[in-house]
Amino acid sequence: MSTNTDTSTPMPAQPPNHFLTVDDLSPEGLESVLDLASTYKHQLGAGESHADLAGKTMAMLFEKPSTRTRVSFETGMTQLGGHAIFLGPDDTQLGRGEPLKDTSRALSGYVDVIMARLFDHSDLEELAAYADVPVVNGLTDDAHPCQTLADLLTMKELFGGLDGVKAAWVGDGNNVAQSFAVGCAMAGVDLTVATPEGYELDDETLETAESYTGTVETTTDPEVAVADADVVYTDVWVSMGQEAERDEKLAAFDGYQLNGDLLADSDAYVMHCLPAHRGEEVDDETVEGEHSVVWQQAENRLHAQKALMSTLVNGY
Ligand code: CP
Ligand code: NVA
Secondary structure, three states, X not given: OOOOOOOOOOOOOOOOOOEOOHHHOOXXXXXXXXXXXXXXXXXXXXXXXXXXXXXXXXXXXXXXXXXXXXXXXXXXXXXXXXXXXEEOXXXXXXXXXXXXXXXHXXXXXXXXXXXXXXXXXXXXXXXXXXXXXXXXXXXXXXXOHHHHHHHHHHHHHHHOOOOOOEEEEXXXXXXXXXXXHHHHHHHXXXXXXXXXXXXXXXXXXXXXXXXXXXXXXXXXXXXXXXXXXXXXXXXXXXXXXXXXXXXXXXXXXXXXXXXXXXXXXXXXXXXXXXOOOEOOOEOHHHHHOOOEOHHHHHHHHHHHHHHHHHHHHHOO
């Protein structure tokens, strides 16, 4: 007779095929990935190896530049006993017009996982639709879910858990913001988002977030967002590919900078996915200040993505 009296939601037997948005994981799957990330981080610190992807190879396709994503994924594969291949915009036949669907099927015959940083999210969906191996979103114009894994891991470390933590987003309702909003909702974090009119989170993000336990409130007032927040998060106002909108966006975001004035009455930790544009969305004193956790976030990209890759390839 079974003695198992655990009535909590069981972990799905298999992880999702791909990780294109945060909610490709279930809330339980997300928790499992964050737990494994903490384990890997601890093991790495203790000098214990964890070659869970020994002999496995990842292809990394980049249409846009990167520091953290490229280096953390490549280092992560090395630490897991595997290998990663960097493919920049000029390194493949994609640059000479080979269709993504052909690239996807060819790469699937060689590698065990594909990570891609692309402009159009629909291109990533096409890549995934034709791939026989897991595809991971390394950032698109719409989403940056791997960043969210690192952000939630960082917040878990800061607060010992996530349920009931209060977060604020101040600035552009961009790719990083949209993934963060869904991730917060899935993890039980209550988020208030302050954006100027015309730069809000899209409706799909808000609808997705509504189906989870954390709440997402919206405002145009940064002071409303940061009041009572445990963490305050921002990102660049001009994302990669938006350079032509620079003047218009800088004007629209006037008053949305994270600085000593906005945070005068706040003890919140300050988060930024990096790279930071000091003097625009945040000032130098705030990035370098005692409440800043941006380097912890950056390091956690490594641990969180190792856990994600291991889970997608090997299961929970
Ligand atoms: N945060 C982030 O994705 O940084 P990179 O653009 O350097 O990869
Ligand atoms: N929103 C930024 C994030 C960079 C990591 C961009 O897309 O350029």
